[in-house]
Amino acid sequence: MSGDKDIHKLAVTLITGLSGAGKSEAVATFEDAGYFCIDNLPPQMLPNMLELFALEGSRVNRVAVVLDARGRKYFEDLQRTLDYLRESEVGVRVLYLEAEDEALVARYQATRRPHPLSQDLTEGIALERRLLAPLRAQADVIIDTTGLSPWDLRRRLEETLLADRLSDQLLVSVESFGYRYGLPDAADMVLDVRFLPNPHWVPELRPRSGLDPAVRDYVLSDSRAGTFIERVVSLVQLTAPGFMCEQKRRLALAVGCTGGRHRSVAMAEAISRTLAADPAFVVNLHHRDVNRTG
Numbered sequence: 001m002s003g004d005k006d007i008h009k010l011a012v013t014l015i016t017g018l019s020g021a022g023k024s025e026a027v028a029t030f031e032d033a034g035y036f037c038i039d040n041l042p043p044q045m046l047p048n049m050l051e052l053f054a055l056e057g058s059r060v061n062r063v064a065v066v067l068d069a070r071g072r073k074y075f076e077d078l079q080r081t082l083d084y085l086r087e088s089e090v091g092v093r094v095l096y097l098e099a100e101d102e103a104l105v106a107r108y109q110a111t112r113r114p115h116p117l118s119q120d121l122t123e124g125i126a127l128e129r130r131l132l133a134p135l136r137a138q139a140d141v142i143i144d145t146t147g148l149s150p151w152d153l154r155r156r157l158e159e160t161l162l163a164d165r166l167s168d169q170l171l172v173s174v175e176s177f178g179y180r181y182g183l184p185d186a187a188d189m190v191l192d193v194r195f196l197p198n199p200h201w202v203p204e205l206r207p208r209s210g211l212d213p214a215v216r217d218y219v220l221s222d223s224r225a226g227t228f229i230e231r232v233v234s235l236v237q238l239t240a241p242g243f244m245c246e247q248k249r250r251l252a253l254a255v256g257c258t259g260g261r262h263r264s265v266a267m268a269e270a271i272s273r274t275l276a277a278d279p280a281f282v283v284n285l286h287h288r289d290v291n292r293t294g
Helices: 023-032 045-053 074-087 101-111 121-136 150-159 212-218 223-245 265-277
Strands: 011-017 036-039 062-066 093-096 141-144 170-176 188-193 250-257 280-288
Touching: 011 023, 011 074, 011 121, 023 036, 023 062, 023 093, 023 150, 036 250, 045 062, 045 074, 045 223, 074 093, 074 121, 093 121, 101 121, 141 150, 150 170, 150 280, 170 265, 212 223, 212 265, 223 250, 223 265, 250 265, 265 280
Parallel strands: 011 062, 011 093, 036 062, 093 141, 170 250, 170 280, 188 250
Antiparallel strands: none
């Protein structure tokens, strides 16, 4: 591989694995972390693509590429590409995503999409496992997504492959939730915003969520909301250096109200926006119960 820029500074993550195991969510997570992402790139095109990134003046130094199984020749091309990259001493990592057959079948049935290798779903899954078995053996990180939600997968990636990206920053994951449905798993701080007026009791606001400007304005118009946000942000700023010293790179904030649709969503949005303005933090936001109605 040629180029005037030092190619050793080019870090490449190959995202592969079984179809339906979560590759789309994985590449979205890498994109949010500042990687240049390419989805479904033919493996034989990757070396030429990386040569462009290695040229002097290129601002790309972190690349994530999804390599998808679209035919039986896929594995041969990918294996040759992987061998080439490692011989070229490019910093390359392989992420392999998998799931149990039952989970994959359920996901395909939910989307009603055909498997890329066979019209018969179970046959396609079995064939793909066999084709990718040698690649799985070379993977740097293997994640079984059977019991993981997209949010769980994102968190797993942030704590493993993306930890180096956050070496000088604290990753703050903000999640809104409804107490009615239980506390979120692995929350470091639980923030209760049920002290604010509830839009549920305003007929025109009840069917809307905290993402709606009218609901947001209703919640944030209470003077206590602004004070609460300021103090939460100050608390995170106060504790962040200590967490970093203890090698804790991720802080999970859970913001809860009764049903998880109105107050918690509006407040989580506001807290996230304020934290994101501070370069010391990388902020991710998730609304667990915003679409629940019962």
